Amino acid sequence: MKISWSECLCLILLHLQQTTRFEVLGPADPVVAVAGEDVVLPCYLKPNISAVDLHVEWFRVQIDNPIVHLYRDHEDRNENQVPSYRGRTSLFPEELKKRNTSLKLYDVRGSDDGPYKCFVESQEWQDDSWINLRIKAVGTQPLISIEGYKEGGISLVCESKGWYPQPQVVWMDSEGHSLPAGHTETHTDSMGLFTVRRRVIVQETETNRFTCRVRQQQINEMKETITNIPGELHIFSINKRGCSGAVDSAGACCAAGINSLMEAQHITCLNYCE
Ligand SMILES: *[C@@H]1O[C@H](CO)[C@@H](O)[C@H](O)[C@H]1NC(C)=O
Ligand SMILES: *[C@@H]1O[C@H](CO)[C@@H](O)[C@H](O)[C@H]1NC(C)=O
Secondary structure, X not given: OOOOHHHHHHHHHHHHHHHHOOEEEOOOOOEEEEOOOOEEEOOEEEOOOOOOOOEEEEEEOOOOOOEEEEEEOOEEOOOOOOHHHOOOEEOOHHHHOOOEOOEEEOOOOHHHOEEEEEEEEOOXXXXXXXXXXXXXXXXXXXXXXXXXXXXXXXXXXXXXXXXEOOOEEEEEOOOOOEOOOOOOEEEEOOOOOEEEEXXXXXXXXXXXXXXXXXXXOOOOEEEEEEEEOXXXXXXXXXXXXXXXXXXXXXXXXXXXXXXXXXXXXXXXXXXOOO
């Protein structure tokens, strides 16, 4: 068989291309992680070539200075990584040989939620893949506080901490009807998790039973606390003694028994004294 020079060159180029080209692949579905746990963001090369001599770079998508983890010239180079990722990332050194460029992220937080880019570069070629990380965190049992008489009713406050994504807070009466309530105050803590607080003014009812429900539909989680306002509460309005706790039926500062009853129901009493 005779091969011309040009055919030969063409074959060589084709061969070169086949050995230097690669694809970077990741999961199509989001990776879900529970706040506080560790997670692997999967990423690998096709065909099965070693990534040891390549650059492997992980970025946040759509933020400024988005470096999450850099591996270049056979070393991790994380001097310029986003500070919130410091000490929380690693590749799998043994796995790099086997095309595996996955990232391990330790102790995940709310702020880690979002899309990531796994970028791999050789001298001749580069490719990337996007991986979506979804954080979920189920917050604390809602805590109901009684603020005392306000605006012609009893003011109750419900608070729950440590949610991701942001949940909704609903107040309900004993029949399960939602009650008109104030706006929900929201804060994020140092881990990027949400604290929510919502106040309602209720009228005393026969049952004096109210429910605070905190719910996150995307992760299908819900927590609720039901409170029975103790009958003793009706004398709160006449308490002028400046007690720091609850008040007994004589209007004196709180008996220990009432305080512990309230604790058992996740109720605390706050500044209802004048
Ligand atoms: C890729 O190649 C390495 C060694 O060359 C081998 O150990 C590994 O099992 C291969 N991986 C896959 C997914 O074929
Ligand atoms: C890459 O390595 C990690 C950690 O050992 C493993 O969980 C993951 O399944 C590996 N992925 C591939 C494509 O081999």
